[in-house]
Amino acid sequence: MNAVTSPTTSLDCLEYWANTTPDKVYLTQPFPDGSTIDITWKQVADQVARMAAHLRSLNLPAQSNIALLGKNSAHWILADLAIWAAGHVSVPMYPTLNGDTAAYILEHSDAKLMFLGKMDGKVDSWNDVKNVIPDDLPIISLPMSPRNDTPAWDGIIASTAPEPLHYPQPDDLATIVYTSGSTGRPKGVMHDFKSILSVASGLKQLFPVTNEDRMLSYLPLAHVAERAAVETLSLFFGVHLYFANSLDTFQEDLQRARPTLFFSVPRLWTKFYLAINDKLPPKKQKLLFNIPIINRVVKKKVLTQLGLQHCRAALTGAAPLPPEIIAWYRGLGLELLEVYGMSENFGYSHANPPGKARVGTVGVPNPGVEQRIGDGGEVLVRSPGQMTGYFKNPEKTREDLTDDGFLKTGDMGEVDADGYLRITGRVKDLFKTSKGKYVVPVPIENRFNHPKLEVVCIAGANQPQPCALLLLSDEAREEMRSPEARALLEKELAEVLKEVNASSEPHESLAFAVVVKDPWTMENGMLTPTMKIKRNVIENHYTDRMDNWYAERKPIVWE
Template sequence: MIASTPLEAFYYWEKNSPDQPFLRQPLPGQWKIYTYKQAGIEIRKVANALKALHLAPQSKIAILSKNCAHWIMADLAIWMAGYISVPIYPTLSATGIQYIVEHSEAKAIFIGKLDDFGKQRAAIASSVHKISFPFYGPNEGSLWDDLLNTSPLAESPLPAAIDIASIMYSSGTTGTPKGVVLTFGAFDFVAKSLAKNLYIHKPEQFFSYLPLSHIAERSYIEMLVFYSGSTISFTESLDKFGDNLREVQPTLFGGVPRIFAKIQEGVLLKMPQQKLDRLLSIPIVSWIVKKTIRKKLGFSKTHLIVGGAAPIPVPLLTWFAKLGIEIREVYGMTENGGYSHGNHGTTVKIGTVGKPWPDIETKFTAEGEILTKHAGLMLGYYKDEESTRQSFTSDGFLKTGDKGIVDADGYLTITGRVKDQFKTDKAKFIAPAPIEMKFTSNKDIDSICVVGMGIPQPIALVVLSGLATGKSKAEIVEGLQATLDAVNATLEHYERIEKVVVLSESWTIENGFITPSLKVKRHEIEKVHAASYIDWYKQKDKILWS
């Protein structure tokens, strides 16, 4: 296939594999399947309807929806019409949505599969043209199905590689989201490089459930599908996730640490660890158990499982490996198209994010910050020249904001964020990420945030997992104390955790403590709990409940 942009790649499959399934959308009791030809007809009709709005070339059009077939079709229609797509996380509050719509100067917005659009509706000004997807609920403005009464766009427009394809707003663990400007050429470079280095040269079965407004899903799912003529299946709902995954049995799968932890939790709720260990110790039985678990999880045909967004705890990676499920960690960020390092090739080193991909340059600052450079980097931040300037070195390397170390074999381990360090009142700097990773060996812990501003020693704030539900308070305390002792034995004195505080409120996207990409928002947790640090620190017990 010869293509220089994702849009041209789609045209290739539309012409040469028209009957190949492209998008599979689960609806109650059935799968709605769109072939490349069928999707192409709808996309071209919607593109023509967008052109009829007579917007200025390169106008911005937003997409506010969970992952679904129409999300992908809307993205392609926006490009065919000569506009720029602006994905918005479907779980954002009205305030967050309003900021992105206004900051990006979006002239229109696609509205689709959402949990509570009633709370988000006010974020979209009446001047912004609304188009609603079918199947999912909101019927705002123009309806997608009504647009299908138009004639399909006859031509196949080809944007230049330097043209802007999308402005992707970061999910924001700190501060206001920034609009990352990515070109068609950047997406082209990342997609072709991933396909080459992950050996994706034929149609595959993808399963899409992480937000398409996140760079990982955009690059590793959407773009890879365009460049391989593959099929994307979506999930109907959170409740149906497991059922849909089992039905699809994808050949490729991607997840974040929280997803893999939830999958593990589900297995252990049905088969306690002691029983699983016993069965895995019996040769023939072990093979049967592994095969059965992989099939029930949906991984019976999966030949590539990728993990990213944040480091996955080594015990969790090892646990999956014992089941014959190899998770290859990769590393990247929106600003470099999600493309930097990966456990590619034949060797996977657990606990690292792998080596640099073959076609990029990397180096480190004196402080250990990772710098990357390749043809898929962002142009900059939309309407923010100062932040753009600060994000690049004088020789064109992107400052990732992440710190890392490289071992003797060239494998990178992420050690934290440059700005995540905090200082205790002993004037000691603490890097929380490595300490937090050590605590994840305790399966009763769902989420953790190590903090310590204004107190002599750091403390750990934790939220319990579902596996702790069936345990007594005494059992949980005993387990947390054992983990605390084991972790502190590996730390320098000034790093040792003084208290573990079990919080009663879960950290979720909805309450603002977790980003849409499932990372903990440290600054939000600090805002709520910082006033209690001194009181917690003074208490006698090591394990506290709040």
């Protein structure tokens, strides 16, 4: 079976699979003690019906906004479905939000209740967020919740009889997705049920997916990328969905899932790439990959080590990935396809078609999507997945949409003769040097490549020339304890700097590159929950050191 035939909401998908394949496992959840549980489609439908009945018994106002906080888990998806089945609206919250932003979202969204899921205060922000949850906000704890003083999912399910589900209309508000806040306060993006399903019905025309496929859910479900590419697709196509337990067990979780479809973001694709390079240096790879017969064995071994030996299609999105890394994965036999979308169109915008991908582009418009280039080179998109607007912010809604309904993406781009879109930067990322020249950072960042670099950020607003801030991989930072390794890397980075400048316009030539000392993380506010750099935060962090670095007049500076 390929997919539900004509669903209007995600709940129709749940009903279809619960009726046609009731005993097939839908969700597999690992626990910290090493155990796992399988939940069938029939059990999912039963638990959702029981929780929805409980929510209705609370007599909340119709279409109340209900917060959903926690790391990815089977019960995160069950709670999302139960909220809809009770006639309410889900408001997902990133598990890495700081307390201030969490408090803002709870207040701004008028949340009437919270589902609290998997949190432990170790690699999430529970220790900060727990102090800002209003005392009068009702909480229902999912399995692995840090609270044991609230009504719990399992107890409610055991004591509540199932009732018929509430089936919303396609135009009903389904969810309010708060943006990751890379440029300020997060905005509440409103999506109805038809915009959510658009991504699945569109993919059906692009790529064959069946209920025999497997996926691993580990990127934040609070973000539309995972919500669209994993939650929605799994419901629509009946895909078996596995979850990751923790960062420490990620390899084990991957091996358990053996995903046939895999979605990740550039920072993690880069981490995987660097980890392999650390174990099998690029020079040795090149040698082995060029030996007949042996090359197939080595490549399969590398994919097996990554847990992707069964993967027939892999997606990357949310930010650019250097073409060299895409080519490396393709060289292994993994078709890595760049896709493009935003919170405002539920991630449904562009994709590279299988077998027709063009490296360096985000592909062509998905079925039903229109594109054009507007003033200043800004990419404008009109999509079936388009938001109904920003919650409580009609002014911003009007500002971000053209008169004929195209979304102003804030991205700059170029479209080739065949309709493939190349993203060239963010409109707001442009900055001026002290000479009054504009610098577009993203293309320069994409050219500054070295096997030991994890992230590059081009900075230098109001300075004579731009500069590069370089974050090394974890392994490389350890290696730099050795003076010899540091001297060698400095020499290599100076060569990269020289090559980048040779292909840059004079006003975009980099004065120097700084190897920064401390990592950029979600916890210190330098990365969004989807691991994109918060450019303004990073630049502000190093502002007071810039003048001294420029004064040193060295090609490579060590912080």
